[in-house]
Amino acid sequence: MSIYDLEPLSLDKVSTYPLASRPSKVTVEDFATPVTEKASLRHYLASLPNILAVQDLRELASRMRRARTRGKPIIWGIGGHVIKTGLGPIMIDLMNRGLVSAIAANGSVLVHDAEIAMVGSTSEDVDATLGEGVFGGAEET
Numbered sequence: 001m002s003i004y005d006l007e008p009l010s011l012d013k014v015s016t017y018p019l020a021s022r023p024s025k026v027t028v029e030d031f032a033t034p035v036t037e038k039a040s041l042r043h044y045l046a047s048l049p050n051i052l053a054v055q056d057l058r059e060l061a062s063r064m065r066r067a068r069t070r071g072k073p074i075i076w077g078i079g080g081h082v083i084k085t086g087l088g089p090i091m092i093d094l095m096n097r098g099l100v101s102a103i104a105a106n107g108s109v110l111v112h113d114a115e116i117a118m119v120g121s122t123s124e125d126v127d128a129t130l131g132e133g134v135f136g137g138a139e140e141t
Contacts, residue, residue, distance in 0.1 A: 026051055064099055073101035080108030084123045088113065111141045 030050045035043050045061070048054045067074050082091065094100045103109075115122040118140055129135040 068098055074099060075102045075104060076100050077104045078109060079106055080112045083109050083112040083116070088116070111136075114141050 026049075032049045033047045035047045039047070045058070048057075064074055076091075078091075082088075091100060091103070112122045115138070124135065124138075126135060129137075
């Protein structure tokens with residue numbers, strides 16, 4: 001017995017259709033496939049499901065390869081999260097491989113990069129410092 005005085009919903013006016021008649025965005029052909037422990041990055045990326053952001057990632061990789069082949073610049077626009085989450089070494093590797101020609105960055109990239117270079121750590125706790133009025137108050141940066 002419920003403490004609420006509710007009537008069951010009537011499903012009399014709900015219409016349905018056979019599932020097989022509905023167009024769907026994802027099929028089993030799109031699913032990821034497992035790779036071996038020694039698989040290359042190329043094989044790993046090829047194993048990812050062919051849906052949503054993976055399609056965008058593949059398109060981006062294709063455009064970057066085409067730009068590099070044609071001798072065109074590849075300019076990345078990044079924010080601070082790229083650096084503060086530890087992806088700096090990956091960015092350097094991509095530059096060395098010719099997959100990044102230039103980086104357009106906002107000020108937080110410079111702050112995080114400088115803090116890592118100076119003290120080996122970055123990314124203060126916003127919740128803990130904002131209320132006290134000391135967020136972003138490090139003397140060095």
